[in-house]
Amino acid sequence: MRVQVISSVNEASSAQFHHKTALIVDVLCASSTIVTALAAGSVGIVPVETVLEARAARQAGDLLGGERFCRKIPGFDLGSSPDEYTSPEVRDRKIILTTTNGTRAIVKSAKADFVLAGALLNASACAKAAVELRRDIVILCAGSNDEFALEDGLCAGLLLERLLGLTGGTLELDDFGYAMLALYGDRSHAIKETIQQGMTGKKLLKLGLRKDLESCAAIDRYNEVPRLYGDMLISNCG
């Protein structure tokens, strides 16, 4: 089984996903929020790129979620903090979530046979689901502002570590994959501190959102693996 790791959405081309399983990683915060919402009983999350699209896609009973510049969007039900998505009102509701990098990553990976969302929160479950799908894997680090984001690379490394464990070390990695595996190896004892070193982590700290950052840093808190069916991410457990 081959695993390729792509450093940011900018670096991805659709052709790379043919006949593959795509793991979309956007630790701060789209992947983490989606995993959390599914764990809280949401029926599914529809990721869209713009606020207008979000409003247009909303049907009766749906919740609107997302942020711009790390702030909740006026008129929306939920922001981007994973903790908001544990609320009981999420249960049995569909959520229209506007994210920029996360949605672009999903659009880029449209040609994949399967698309899963990976985060630190569900790394082991995500790796297990990916192995069971029996395809070569592309881990797409969504990144931030079209650039590599440290927390996504850290999560890619964790996913690789889990994938290697599940396959008895038989994976074929690319150069960037080896680098991310080493990043995780070097920093696995200091997950929160590493996330705080990254550009997005620093921004969240400045905005007083340390709790969001901590909520995204808990490895294997959930077993839910968001999987794309049509335009909606639903739980692979369900």
Next chain:
Amino acid sequence: MRVQVISSVNEASSAQFHHKTALIVDVLCASSTIVTALAAGSVGIVPVETVLEARAARQAGDLLGGERFCRKIPGFDLGSSPDEYTSPEVRDRKIILTTTNGTRAIVKSAKADFVLAGALLNASACAKAAVELRRDIVILCAGSNDEFALEDGLCAGLLLERLLGLTGGTLELDDFGYAMLALYGDRSHAIKETIQQGMTGKKLLKLGLRKDLESCAAIDRYNEVPRLYGDMLISNCG
């Protein structure tokens, strides 16, 4: 002092180098070959992109060096193995070296105030020279086939480790820089093994060029820091 790390030539734009010191890293093998040649007494290395350009640039007394598909070019004096460049015939000669990634990296960084070539072979001297030039730094990993190369990332991490040591840890790193620093931190005990894991390392091993790989893996063997003046890299020691 800020340090930015760029993952491959493909990712670099000229504007990123304005008023900066560029460190060009192409461990296998352009940077390593250039450092070795200067240490052996070459007066300077002129990097050019094509075989035709190399032949056109040659003047009486110059040596022609370079490879295509890891093999010496017919009619050239030297191939791409660093060990060839330790020969006494290199002393006091100018070398026209055709490299693909290395030359493209130098062209991309043309707007930098200073351009240095960094390798594992000269990491400490290169970091010291860069700090003394008192500019923000861009480390450009040349990569291979337009993609990130593991050995270049490893060398970027080593350079960052040395730069942090020289500046009392006061550097401002970007996310990719932190990742490369961790890569080096995790793999510093296994430099050769890590280079062998990379795509180019594997290719050299298949071609029976293990010795080249080992010659490029010796940290701090030389004090020469190739620095671009006009179209020629000369020793910063001199």
